[in-house]
Amino acid sequence: MASIINIPLVMGLLSVAPHAVCGHPLASLATSCNRSALVEAADAYIAAQTVGNISLLDQVVARDWQYKENNKNRDARGGVLSKSLGTDHRRTNFDVVACATYSEVIVSDPANPYVIGTQIRHDPTDGLKLEYVLQENWDPIPEGKRDSRDVIKAAGDAHLDMWSNAAAADAVPWGMPCARPEESAYTGKGRPDDSCKTGIPSNHSQAPNTWRRYVIDESMGLVSIFCVWNHMIMAADSHESRLEGGQLRYIHTMPGCGGQRCSL
Ligand SMILES: *[C@@H]1O[C@H](CO)[C@@H](O)[C@H](O)[C@H]1NC(C)=O
Numbered sequence: 001m002a003s004i005i006n007i008p009l010v011m012g013l014l015s016v017a018p019h020a021v022c023g024h025p026l027a028s029l030a031t032s033c034n035r036s037a038l039v040e041a042a043d044a045y046i047a048a049q050t051v052g053n054i055s056l057l058d059q060v061v062a063r064d065w066q067y068k069e070n071n072k073n074r075d076a077r078g079g080v081l082s083k084s085l086g087t088d089h090r091r092t093n094f095d096v097v098a099c100a101t102y103s104e105v106i107v108s109d110p111a112n113p114y115v116i117g118t119q120i121r122h123d124p125t126d127g128l129k130l131e132y133v134l135q136e137n138w139d140p141i142p143e144g145k146r147d148s149r150d151v152i153k154a155a156g157d158a159h160l161d162m163w164s165n166a167a168a169a170d171a172v173p174w175g176m177p178c179a180r181p182e183e184s185a186y187t188g189k190g191r192p193d194d195s196c197k198t199g200i201p202s203n204h205s206q207a208p209n210t211w212r213r214y215v216i217d218e219s220m221g222l223v224s225i226f227c228v229w230n231h232m233i234m235a236a237d238s239h240e241s242r243l244e245g246g247q248l249r250y251i252h253t254m255p256g257c258g259g260q261r262c263s264l
Pocket residue numbers: 027034035036037040
């Protein structure tokens with residue numbers, strides 16, 4: 001199987017972009033997804049990013065791997081992946097159905113802050129943000145209490161549909177408390193009535209968010225969606241949602257606007 005790594009990232013208050021690394025021939029096409037290989041590629045990616053040495057990734061992915069940043073193909077050697085960034089926080093979700101991973105990486109170095117989201121597909125902010133992210137509970141959800149793949153995906157899609165569908169907001173299973181870090185803003189105050197409904201779109205006649213690519217991890221209640229945020233100057237966007245008991249608890253959004261500040 002080939003693999004793709006797709007990374008949107010936010011740098012300080014400026015939104016930069018996603019990159020994608022690709023190409024990892026795992027066993028044969030007919031076999032099911034090899035979880036060990038997903039772990040190996042995700043770990044190699046983190047190791048490569050930490051020291052800024054792409055060779056560490058070359059060892060586990062195919063020679064022809066593809067790389068995308070902000071939804072655009074580019075040479076990994078000139079991208080964020082070639083910078084040495086101390087990774088203060090790292091969390092990886094595994095989707096053995098899509099044979100893909102989503103990793104969130106936070107670099108809190110004040111001189112060089114980043115939040116990076118990376119999808120690796122095997123197949124055919126800053127210090128303040130770190131504090132908040134680490135406050136969240138991202139423990140695995142006990143077996144028997146997990147939502148289905150379809151339920152998790154539908155919640156993520158409903159959230160992304162709010163710009164183009166007036167009924168979508170009602171289809172989002174808004175949970176409480178719910179927190180949504182976005183660039184330097186954070187909707188959660190650590191209170192039981194924190195809501196992610198704050199600031200949701202009121203204009204439902206905008207262009208739909210397209211080119212959605214999913215990584216769904218039922219054991220974590222998570223869906224990572226990479227997409228094009230069409231009306232936001234075609235930003236490369238990463239939306240990650242966590243459901244607990246069918247209710248939305250966290251949303252992490254990383255729009256990349258090609259080095260410009262994301263605004264309408
Ligand atoms: C699964 O991947 C691991 C790590 O790449 C590899 O060592 C192992 O042989 C693979 N297993 C199968 C059944 O392909």
